[in-house]
Amino acid sequence: MNGDNGVQLYSAHARELRHTQQHKVMKFVEYGCVEYDRENRVFLCKPIEGYNSTTYEIRNSKEFEWECNCQGFQSAKRRYEKDPNAGLPSCSHVGAVWEWVKQHNLIKVRQSVRDGLQLTLMEESA
Ligand SMILES: [Zn+2]
Numbered sequence: 001m002n003g004d005n006g007v008q009l010y011s012a013h014a015r016e017l018r019h020t021q022q023h024k025v026m027k028f029v030e031y032g033c034v035e036y037d038r039e040n041r042v043f044l045c046k047p048i049e050g051y052n053s054t055t056y057e058i059r060n061s062k063e064f065e066w067e068c069n070c071q072g073f074q075s076a077k078r079r080y081e082k083d084p085n086a087g088l089p090s091c092s093h094v095g096a097v098w099e100w101v102k103q104h105n106l107i108k109v110r111q112s113v114r115d116g117l118q119l120t121l122m123e124e125s126a
Contacts, residue, residue, distance in 0.1 A: 021090075021091070021092040021095060022095070024092035024095075024096075025092050025095035025096045025098075025099055026099070027048060027051070028045055028048065028092065028093070028096035029096055029099045029100055029103070031048050033045050033046040033047070033048060033096065034046075034096050034097055034099075034100035041059070041060070042057050042058065042059050043057070043058040043059070043066075043097045043100075044056070044057060044058075045057075045058060045068075045093040045096050045097065054070075056068055056069055056070045056093045057069050058093055058094055058097045064077070064088060064089060066090075066094040066097060066098070067089075067094075068091050068093045068094050070091050070093055072091045073089050073090065073091040073093070073094065074089075076088075076089030076090065076091070077089040
C-alpha cells in the first residue's frame with residue numbers, strides 16, 4: 001500500500017492504518033522512538049518529547065502479527081474479537097515497528113496463503 005508520502009507498509013495492519021496514523025508512524029521512526037529490547041523480546045515505541053509521554057510495548061503475536069498495549073489497539077482488539085469484520089486491530093506504534101524492522105532488515109517477508117504478507121523476525125537465526 002502506498003501512502004502519498006511514499007510510505008510502504010506490509011501486512012493487513014497497514015490497510016487498517018488511517019492516513020493520520022501514517023503521519024504519526026513516520027514521526028516515531030524519524031525521531032528514533034522505536035527500539036528493540038532483545039532481552040524481553042519486545043519492541044518499544046518511546047514518546048516524542050512534547051507530543052506524547054508514554055512508552056508502548058509492541059510484541060510479536062501469532063494472532064495479529066503484532067500486539068500493542070496502547071488503548072487504541074486494545075479497544076480495536078476487543079472490537080475485532082466480537083466481530084472479525086471490524087478489521088484487524090492496529091495503531092501507529094505497530095506501524096512504526098513495521099517501518100523500523102523493514103529499515104533494519106530484521107524481517108523476512110513472505111507470502112502467506114491466508115493473510116497475504118507475513119513476517120519472520122530475523123532474530124531467531126541471529
Ligand atoms: Zn499502539
